[in-house]
Amino acid sequence: MGYTEKQQTLVNSSWEAFKQNLPHYSVLFYTFILEKAPAAKDMFSFLKESDGVPKDNPKLNAHAEKVFGMVSDAAVQLVAKGEVVLGDATLGGIHIQNGVVDAHFVVVKEALLKTIKEVAGDKWSEELNTAWEVAYDGLAAAIKKAMS
Template identity: 75%
Template sequence: MGFTDKQEALVNSSYESFKQNLSGYSILFYTVILEKAPAAKDLFSFLKDGVKDSPSLQGHAEKVFGLVSNAASQLRATGQVVLTNATLGAIHVQKGVVDPHFVVVKEALLKTIKEASGDKWSAELSTAWETAYDELANAIKKAMK
């Protein structure tokens, strides 16, 4: 079965919940990433001073969640994910990103969405985010080759 209307709605509505407290959930997202992969601090230019509340950190986190939400809409509409930003492959190659990093970001994203969705969280919602993230991550990895 392909990506359903319901899955798209679950992703997009929890993305709205995430944006309701962008400051708090961005900090949670970065904190979980650095817990799992402390070396990530040196990858991101905007983490040089650590995780603190800043428009720059929020903007980068919003972009990542927004791209996953966009991937969910693409999957529902066309069954595939096409990168909207042609430079994404090259940026990640240049920063030295490797496959295991994508697992860390995925776990942090799912944990953040669990917090953001509160009592609306369900296994179905989580699976919808996982599917959209995996397809987007595959598109980025392909562009990195």
């Protein structure tokens, strides 16, 4: 069974909720990443020079918005085409340049899912979690393919 329109709708509705409080959820997302992998701080230009995760940082917010937006786009592509194709051909090279390895994708996935659980609140469900997880996995596979 492929990715469903219902899964896409679940991702899109929680993506809209994420954007409603982008600064808060962006900080939460990077806090979750650094809790799991403190050394990842050096991989993000907007975190290198700060203690912890800076609040009200436009670069941090923009990057989080891009990550979550790409996962939302991946959900759309999975319904439409059954696969995820990167819109930005430079993503593979950027990830290589920053030293990203498979383990980093796992950390980001965990942080993303924890953030979505916070975003969703009482609307959180295993079905919502799975919808985001499958979309993220599709995006991660496309980025890894571009890295090889």
